[in-house]
Amino acid sequence: MGRGATIRAGFLAAVCTAGAPTAFGQAPKAAPAAPKQAQPAAAQAKAAPADPAKMERLLVLWEKQSSLLKTLDAKIFRSDYIVAWEEYEYFEGRAIFKNPNLAYIDFRKIQQDKDKKPVKDPKTNAWVSAPKERIICTGSEVWQYDSDTKQIIIYPLDKDQAAKALEEGPLPFLFNMKADDAKRRYNMTLISENETTYGISVRPKLEVDQESFSQAFVQLDRKYLLPVRIVLHSPDGKSRKDFQLSGIKPNAKIEDDTFQGKTDASWKVVRNPDGDERPRAGVAGGQRRPAPAAAPAAARNQAAPKR
Helix, strand or coil, X not given: CCCCCHXXXXXCCCCCCCCCCCCCCCCCCCCCCCCCCCCCHHHCCCECCXXXXXXXXXXXXXXXXXXXXCEEEEEEEEEEEECCCCEEEEEEEEEEEECCCEEEEEEEEECECCCCCECECCCCCCECEEEEEEXXXXXXXXXXXXXXXXXXXXXXXXXXXXXXXCCCCXXXXXXXXXXXXXXXXXXXXXXXXXCCEEEEEEEECCHHHHCCCCEEEEEEECCCCCEEEEEEECCCCCEEEEEEEEEEEECCCCCHHHHCCCCCCCCEEEECCCCCCCCCCXXXXXXXXXXXXXXXXXXXXXXXXXX
16 A cells, blocks of 8 residues: 555554464453553563564464464554643544454544543443544455544555555554564564563564554563554654553454445545545544644643543
């Protein structure tokens, strides 16, 4: 796909899975419903010396396991931090994939209280949220739903592009990635490990990936070989996104109509057959407003909101 294509949106997280072989029929332990504030995986596990040979072995095992993954369904809690504004935004979402090239990503923005904390409904214990954005890869097209503008933007994919859609698309390392491809595109380093997780640093080598993120940290479930947390730093270093996965269902039955694009009479449909200047959903460094010239000293010294 061309540069700037929606399928390479900034939230298309850099994820890698590796570890000892095990069946995909079981899901890893779910991440907390209201996880603590974002910290890189490297800061959460016991430091381990870099071992290229061990990372190489993990990649080989990851590719073997990835070949067994035919579908994947996961819940996502996402927190975005904009450095210039020292602000957090929170989202709940769902990611669904199916071989060979079908994907569904949906995010709802979570309401915040006066203290900027994410809000839950006391009766249901569910997040109070509203639709934000959805992306569907049908195999032949990418449909982007923007709730702010009530627009549906459709991008055609040719045969070769469809095959690459998941490689360059939502959570690419999580689904249909190859060890050789990962080594070609990324510098991947095993930087920490403990009894339950690996901590992996990922730096993109290619310009097409550098447009989405400058560095990623992956917290990888050691037993089930699936990422439970991904922290992405924007290309300009002015923001980061923290994705925490839970309720992971590998190889669950998923109907194909999940990946069908649908129109709405109240929404505007825009088709872009040329693919030029395509909007990028949830870009890691993207901001809908200009950054301030300088943050006030008091704001710079204020701690990030606790959750």
